[in-house]
Amino acid sequence: MRFATLMVLCLLPFISIAQDKAIRTLQLESGTVVPKVPAPDTSRKAWKKGGMYRMNLGQGSLSNWAAGGDDFSININTTLNLYATHRKKNFNWDNSLDLALGFLKTTTLGTRKNDDRIDLVSKYNYSINKKTTIGSLFNFRTQFFNGYSYSTTGKQYASGFMSPGYVLTSLGVDFKPKKELSLFLSPLTSRWVFVKNDSLASKASYGVDTGMNVINQLGAFATVNYQKELVKNLTYKSRLDMFSNYKKNPLNVDIYMTNIIAVKIFKLLSFNWSFDVIYDDDTRIFGENKDAPALQLKSIVGAGFQLRI
Secondary structure, eight states: OHHHHHHHHHHHHHHHHHHHHHHHHHHHHHTSOOOOOOOOOOTTTTEEEEEEEEEEEEEEEOSSOTTOOOSEEEEEEEEEEEEEEEEETTEEEEEEEEEEEEEEEETTTEEEEEEEEEEEEEEEEEESSSSEEEEEEEEEEEOSSOEEEEETTEEEEEEBTTBTEEEEEEEEEEEEEETTEEEEEEEEEEEEEEOOOHHHHTTTTTSOOTTOSEEEEEEEEEEEEEEEEEETTEEEEEEEEEEEETTSOTTSOEEEEEEEEEEEEETTEEEEEEEEEEEOTTOOOBTTTTOBOOOEEEEEEEEEEEEEO
């Protein structure tokens, strides 16, 4: 017992020193400034990007067919729809690019183009509330290759890249009452119409003055966009643009409308129907004398490959 007591008395100084050292260490660590962890970069998360690629094929063949028809026909149509949106506080930047190209080949008619479109839309807005924004809209629209009108006497050159080409800038208000519906209204819009080809410009085919390659139009503009999955695997997308030219015949409103219905059959297979409507009072290439406007309609039905980007 005495020996144990003597050992404790001998170790007390060392225990006290160890305790003092531990206390000093804790005191130093408590006063140490912890380095700040840098905030995560959210700029990439603010962007949302994606799209859809579709390729539709159609083919037919006849042999000794009493009802008549082409011995062979094939059509190929491709579309690429891309989008990129950016959100930062109350500022919104929405971009979409639609590209389309299609060809039809038959035994008697040869190869003809049945679809050709370049369409870029960019909106930059400031949110007033959840349903209303104010800002600007930019639209560029033209086609890739030359287009021809066909008749019994042959074909005639009718359009090409930037013949016509449309560039539109607009300031207005964008309403979004529902997630799938938006309406942009502008009382102040400037639209440039380009006709690069001199032979078309000399005829004033698309509203440019004779011998000129560009004309500016000032007017009112509205665009309605709608996209919704109506039922599972059935999607409907539509866009309607309307423009009234203050300078010339403002009651003759130009219309540009695109519609597409897509039915997803399997993961990479879909059935598609696109239906487009255009009326431009300055596109005077129709009628008996090829000098009158007309309602333009285009319908394409097909099944094929689709890939979500």
